[in-house]
Amino acid sequence: MEVKRCISTNERITNNVGSVSFKCPGCGDYEIIRSKKARQIVAKYTCPKCGFTGPN
């Protein structure tokens, strides 16, 4: 089983309540995974596929 990691903090998502995963808003293909912590600190992320940066 593949271990999912937060794209911002690189922490493992297993049993990480509050984490989210969604398709990249830029390319609609890459799966963005964000931990609860990353959301709380509003950590930025960059899609390795298209270069889209968020959450802003």
Ligand SMILES: [Zn+2]
């Ligand atoms: Zn993308």
